[in-house]
Amino acid sequence: MKTSLVICFALSVSVLSNGLHVLGPSGPLAIQPGGSVMLSCYVQTPIPVEELEVEWRRTDSETIVHLFQDGESQPESQDQAYHDRAHFFIEDIARGNFSLLLTDVTTKDTGLYKCVVYRNQESNETLIEIKMSVYLTVSGGHVVSVYAGEDTTLNCSVHSHIPPEELEEVSWKKRKTDEDMVVFQFINGQTVPESIHEAYRDRVELFSREEIHKGNFSLRLKNIQIEDKGFYICEVFHEDLSANTTVEVQQLGFSSMHTGVLCFCILAFVLLPVLGYAAYTSIKNNKNTKSDLALQCTFVCCPTIALAVAFILWGVTEGFLAEVATCSALNLLRILSLLWVTSHFKTFPENIRRFIKKTAVSQGYALITAVIYSGLVVHNWHKYEAIQSTNDSFFMVLSWPSQLFLLLLLFFLSFHHKGSPNSAYACICINNLFRIFMIMTWYSLKSIANFFLGCILLLPLCWLGFQQGVPFLTWISVLCILEFLSTVISVYLHNELLEGDKERVALTCATTYLHILSLTACFKYLDHLCESNSISTRTWLVRGSNSNHDETQRMQGSNSNDTETEQSPGQLYTIVHMLGAVGLICVNSISLIAELILKTRNGERTLTDLRVILLPSECVFAICCLALAISAFWRKEKERLKKHINYWRHLCRRTQTSRDPPVENHELENPAVPASQQRS
Known part of the structure; x- marks a missing residue:
């Protein structure tokens, strides 16, 4: 307010005086950092160059911004802070224009300037105020292409008349269809770690305080996951001002872990037809040699173990503990069940058969219970x-x-x-x-x-x-x-x-x-x-009664003579064996591959579990x-x-007969005697 009064007073004096009249802008000039501003200073009546001297100064420090004397500019008198930034238009002097163009302005350039014009023994001046305009802009929108498992930086630069430390809020959010996910928050000069979504905790950070002081709010995102794909918004708020920029994270390919998952799933697929045909032929021909036994074990174990390893690698990158542990345990425990129903089961050594029969169900139950309820x-x-x-x-x-x-x-x-x-x-x-x-x-x-x-x-x-x-x-x-x-x-x-x-x-x-x-x-x-x-x-x-004693003893005798030999598995066992060895491997591997590909394309899981x-x-x-x-x-x-x-x-x-009323026709009392003899 005082500055405006000074400018108005100076203009009034210049107008009322009968001599040299120096004119300038009617009000303050607003600038933005990095821009340019024209400081107007002119006279209505041109002044000969040999009689002219123009001096630009700051009123607060009396720093010389520019000096025109003896018909030319005097750069040696100019303050170093304005070197190559204050441009005087010598060609316009003949028309009475003594304006100054100030480029690459910063917040330090704000203040009150005066343009003093000398003509022989006469002088006059005008005052110009430069102040920072109210503004808030955010830049840095770009597209990030990165492989899973790597680190990347999401750029966000804040430009404002407000010091970055005094901004009310700077936040990074991931755009979602239902509700945006908070990735990082910087409120009133402090980070708020408890507001960060659990999927990004310990994986995001800003740069140093020196960079924040410069307005650099770029976010460093570590260990990129497939679900990190999408659009990220850097939003800045201060009072009634707000601005934002968007960064898109794209996936260009799988990480080494994802490649390993695909390789093991494909390996399980490749082994199925190769080993499956040989194993089925062995079962069909009812061969029980050691080589056939080894072939059956290889057919059961190799694809299943490959798929279990694929689930473990999936868990390291994208899955969670309960899901990975359960899926891996199911695949590994299936080996015992498949060996239990194979047609070659009777050819195993006695100790191995006893182990499989005792553990195929009970230990499977125990392990699955432990895995699921630990989660x-x-x-x-x-x-x-x-x-x-x-x-x-x-x-x-x-x-x-x-x-x-x-x-x-x-x-x-x-x-x-x-x-x-x-x-x-x-x-x-x-x-x-x-x-x-x-x-x-x-x-x-x-x-x-x-x-x-x-x-x-x-x-x-x-x-x-x-x-x-x-x-x-x-x-x-x-x-x-x-x-x-x-x-x-x-x-x-x-x-x-x-x-x-x-x-x-x-x-x-x-x-x-x-x-x-x-x-x-x-x-x-x-x-x-x-x-x-x-x-x-x-x-x-x-x-029962004594009348049933003989029948009971006969039944006891027949039971005691029953043999305890196992029956041949038959075709039903073969069907179940192939269902577990081939069908489940196909279902599991296809599900895992489809989930991995869809998550890579969409950036989020199709199935949560x-x-x-x-x-x-x-x-x-x-x-x-x-x-x-x-x-x-x-x-x-x-x-x-x-x-x-x-x-x-x-x-x-017998119970029903004892409850029935007696029959009057005595011919039916003795069913063992023929009817003709009873009539006679």
Whole structure:
């Protein structure tokens, strides 16, 4: 305000005076850094050059900006800060124009300037104010082409009359269809790390404070991932001003890890037809030589191991721990199941056959349980930390020790059995119960009815205690019904309690797979009971009247003479073997390749979890193995079961006959005597 009054006063004096009149701009001049400004200074009546002297100075420091004297410019008198920046138009002097062009202006050039014109002993001057204009611009928009795994820089330069440290907010965001993702925030001169999205934590940073002071807010993005592809916006806000620029990150190719994933998937594909044809020919010709046995093992192991390595490499770059561990474990554990159903199984050494039969189901159940629920531990640990910091849920804080105890007990029961089917099945039943109560502990129970439904999973374990007191066929039927009921309830509770959770689909598929393994272990347990004769034949039958004693003894004798030899696998085993060795490899590898290519093209995953494909396909294979276990059990015990079923039919007929009223026609009393003899 004072400066404006001074300028107005100077103009008034120059107008009212009768001598030399020097004119200038009517108001302040606004500039932007890096631009140019014309400082006007002129007279209406031209002055001869030999009588003229023009001096440009700053009023605050009396620094000489430019000096025209003795008919020419005097650069030696000029301050060094204005060298080659202050341009005087000598050719316009004859017209009375003494203006000065100031280029490459900075914030230091703001202030009050005066143009003093001397004519002989007479002089006059005009004042010009230069001030910084209110502006905010952002530059740096470009396209970044980078390979996955490398580092890159997203450029963003802020130009403003405001010092960069005083800007209200500078933020980097990734553009999304639903809501922009915060990549970095700089608010009131400080970075805000807690606002950064978890996908970018420890991977983004600004440059040094010196660069920020220059307005350089470029972002260094480390270890580029495929999902980092997309548009990034650098936004700057200060009061009513805002500006932004956009940087696009493109993917030009796979990283070395992605190339490795593709190579191992392709290797699995190449091995399938080569080894599969030879293995199928060997099975078809029923060859059991050592070379055929080695061929079967190679056919089962090599593609499966290659695919497991591909999933591990995928996890290093793009996947997450629970997904990668589950997918890799499923592929590796399938080797035991495939060896169990191969037609060459009987040609394995006795110790290897015993190991495969004891571990194919039980250890698979244990390992999958450990992998999946370990991921849940990590997930719920983060929830526990958040709740503990806010003190919102006292129950959740207290329940964490119980969760950890249940998890350790779950793992102990999963692995701690001596390989026998009875102890393995008992541990699996206990696991099924604990898994449900762990889910109830970690997530909201929602209703007391869910708790009582979970308690039903205890019934199969309790029913094992009635082995000696119930007829065998009844005991088997009830056990199978309870197992099926446990499966339905477990799947329902997972789907109900995990509503809205990102793990819902994967865990529901996982519990379905685990219960199929539980049913398979159940029939292996029953098979073991029959082979070991741990169930006496007398318990197969209800002790009836003396009239049934002879039939009972006859049935006992026939049962005791049954042989315990295994049946030939047959064509059904070959179909299941090829389904697991070829079909699942194709499904897994195609899913992984498609997900990798689509993520590279779109910049984000199409499927949030590959387990939703792998686990259902594994369930199909597990159901086929369960059908084989049921079939093997039926082939071994069908004679006993048929006799037991016939006994129950006979017993039901006798019961029905005893309940019927007596028949008046006595001709029917003795069905063993011919009707003609009765009439005579």
